[in-house]
Amino acid sequence: QQQVKQSPQSLIVQKGGISIINCAYENTAFDYFPWYQQFPGKGPALLIAIRPDVSEKKEGRFTISFNKSAKQFSLHIMDSQPGDSATYFCAARRNTGNQFYFGTGTSLTVIP
Amino acid sequence: DGGITQSPKYLFRKEGQNVTLSCEQNLNHDAMYWYRQDPGQGLRLIYYSQIVNDFQKGDIAEGYSVSREKKESFPLTVTSAQKNPTAFYLCASSMLDPAYNEQFFGPGTRLTVL
Numbered sequence: 095q096q097q098v099k100q101s102p103q104s105l106i107v108q109k110g111g112i113s114i115i116n117c118a119y120e121n122t123a124f125d126y127f128p129w130y131q132q133f134p135g136k137g138p139a140l141l142i143a144i145r146p147d148v149s150e151k152k153e154g155r156f157t158i159s160f161n162k163s164a165k166q167f168s169l170h171i172m173d174s175q176p177g178d179s180a181t182y183f184c185a186a187r188r189n190t191g192n193q194f195y196f197g198t199g200t201s202l203t204v205i206p
Numbered sequence: 207d208g209g210i211t212q213s214p215k216y217l218f219r220k221e222g223q224n225v226t227l228s229c230e231q232n233l234n235h236d237a238m239y240w241y242r243q244d245p246g247q248g249l250r251l252i253y254y255s256q257i258v259n260d261f262q263k264g265d266i267a268e269g270y271s272v273s274r275e276k277k278e279s280f281p282l283t284v285t286s287a288q289k290n291p292t293a294f295y296l297c298a299s300s301m302l303d304p305a306y307n308e309q310f311f312g313p314g315t316r317l318t319v320l
Binding site: 100103125126128130135136137138139140143183185187189191192193194195196197198199 | 210237239241246247248249250251254256262264296298300302304307308309310311312313314316
């Protein structure tokens with residue numbers, strides 16, 4: 095059973111547009127929600143993360159929106175660039191055991 | 207340079223052979239993890255360890271084994287019992303302190319069974 099559900103599976107955005115990726119979870123024991131960026135053949139790298147006591151976090155062009163009551167969180171990439179083309183994973187960490195659960199990934203393509 | 211190293215980058219195995227994937231970290235992290243990545247399935251946890259000489263099974267541990275004899279090292283053995291081992295394998299580490307949550311990933315090992 096997928097603990098973190100991610101959509102869409104793939105996304106194509108024009109340069110300068112906004113990319114939006116959504117994730118949902120059920121387990122209320124999750125206490126940390128990171129987003130990772132992965133380029134082909136490389137390991138994922140942390141992009142931005144949020145805790146459930148905050149509804150929004152912004153770092154540069156990247157914003158996480160968090161809705162605790164709906165158990166949903168999303169990544170917004172403003173002014174999307176071709177260099178943002180990568181696979182993005184959302185994740186959630188359980189507050190005991192330090193175990194992370196990942197979404198299935200979104201392949202983002204930004205067209206010049 | 208601090209970080210996680212995985213070797214080899216590419217590995218080819220004949221059916222019926224066991225192979226061991228190396229993972230080393232110099233970040234002084236207590237926790238280490240092994241994930242398997244397949245297209246369209248995201249990252250699935252194989253094993254994780256929070257302390258030397260202790261480890262726990264993840265969601266897909268069957269056909270895999272690990273050891274944690276040193277804090278810096280967490281090798282993964284893919285045994286012949288793993289029916290479909292061709293995949294991209296990722297090692298990660300993190301601190302146990304919940305104030306420092308980031309999980310760092312290595313560059314991965316791509317295993318292909320011939």
